[in-house]
Amino acid sequence: MLQMICDETGMGFAAVARVTDATWTACAVRDTVDFGLQPGGQLDLHTTLCFESRAARTAIVIDQFSQDATYCGHHTPAIYGLESYISVPIILPGGEYFGNLCAIDARPAKVSEPRIVRMFEVFATLIGMQLDSEKRQWSTEALLSNERETATLREQFIAVLGHDLRNPLAAVGATAELLSRRVQDPEIANIGKRLKTTASRMARLIDDVMDFARGRLGSGITVSLQPVDDLGQHLRAVVDELCEANPSREVLCHLAIAAPVRCDLARMQQLLSNLLGNAISHGAPDAPIVIEGSIDAGELVLSVANGGDLIAPETLSRVFEPYWRPASSAPGGGLGLGLYICKQIVSAHAGALEVQSTVEFGTRFSVRIPVGS
The missing domain is CATH 1.10.287 (Helix Hairpins)
Known part of the structure; x- marks a missing residue:
């Protein structure tokens, strides 16, 4: 951009400057005349016309200082040995004044031509938009951090x-x-x-x-995988315990796990306990809860289904989120972590946990875990 400015105007120095009420700092520089200013370098603000441009929020354009009625006696050209000068404010979309896009030279230049002024104005607007975009990105990243x-x-x-x-x-x-x-x-x-x-x-x-x-925190739920020959009996013990604690609920349990399963037994019991507890809490009291377990194509298939109100399609994807509970949950019904933990246990066993909620089958949570995982 600064290269294009120098080529179009014939001027030897162009810069993007950050201009505040106290400082003038070069952000980007194109210097072919050895003006001596590098990015990060500063000038005394009051020795520049950017000070006046900032105060008026308007461009200052001078083809030749020595013949300009307003600025011929100004101290800026005398200090820096200038003849031509153009400075256009860079204002962010929100109205914040950032600085100036400017160009200078010791020779006269036709910078007051409308196409040149328009080019500076367009470039200044583009710079302002880019700065604003970066500022918002930095702000968003800081908030995320x-x-x-x-x-x-x-x-x-x-x-x-x-x-x-x-x-x-x-x-x-x-x-x-x-x-x-x-x-x-x-x-x-x-x-x-x-x-x-x-x-x-x-x-x-x-x-x-x-x-x-x-x-x-990153460590994930830990599992200790060991071959379990009688997994069905251990899962049945979990069902019996919850049935004893909830004698009014009808639970139909069909566990036919006829092969050893390499798993973490305590975690598998926790998995079924959470799924069954969820069905007891949210299922219809007068509808049976159905538990099924079997070995199918080298996988343990375990499901828990209950009747009652269906889960709305738009919320099905949220049931495994931590702390999420349906709006119908009674106060004191838990922290809303049970299904999230179920998902983590199944994932730790390299398996999959899915949920369906239909009029035909009610709400069914289905687990598939490789037998030899």
Whole structure:
């Protein structure tokens, strides 16, 4: 751009300058006359006409100082030995004054020609637009960086908090166990049982938070893969436990896992527990929950389906997001991490977890995991 200015005007020096109310700084320079100014170099603002151009927010164009009625006696041409001069303000789209696009020479030049002035004005506008674009990009990147740092700190805090809560919660659980054994005092024993239930729920919430933090902080949910010969029995134990805790719900369980599966047994139990717990929480109370498990084409196929309100198509893609809960969720129904953790467990087993919600089949979560992964 500066090269084009010099070629079109015949002037030997052109620059983009940052001009404030106190400083004049060269940002880009084209110098073929050894004026001696490099990018980053500064001039005394009051020795330049850019000072006056900035104050008036208008261009200053002079073909020949020695014959100009207004500027023939000005100190700027005397200081720098100039005859021709043009300076056009660079103003950002939002109205902020950035500086000037200018050119100078010790020889006269026809810079007042309309095409030359128009060229400077167009270039100044383009520079302003580019600067504004870069400024907005820098601002966006800074905001994103701050958001990432805040998110990391938040998740680190969650992880530390979850870890530090384990010890006092263990003490609460132990106290609840002792109270529940006070068979000679039924009222105290009942209090102990309720406290045990509450402590167990708190422990599950802390486990969810810890798993979430590990997943978000980069280490991911860890799995220890070992061949499990009787996975169906272990999964059935999870179903029985939740059925016992929810005796009013009908659960139909069909597990026919006839081959060993290389997996993390505890994580697989956690996976089914979360999926079944989700079905109990959000499924219709009068509709059965159907659990199916089998081996198909070298994959473990596990599904949990429930009746009730369908998940809207526009929200299906969000069900595995952390902290997401449907609008119909009752208060106190959890943190909204269960399905996110399910997704992480399945991914750690190199598998896939999908959800469908249709009138024909209800809401069905389907897991496929390679048997020998």
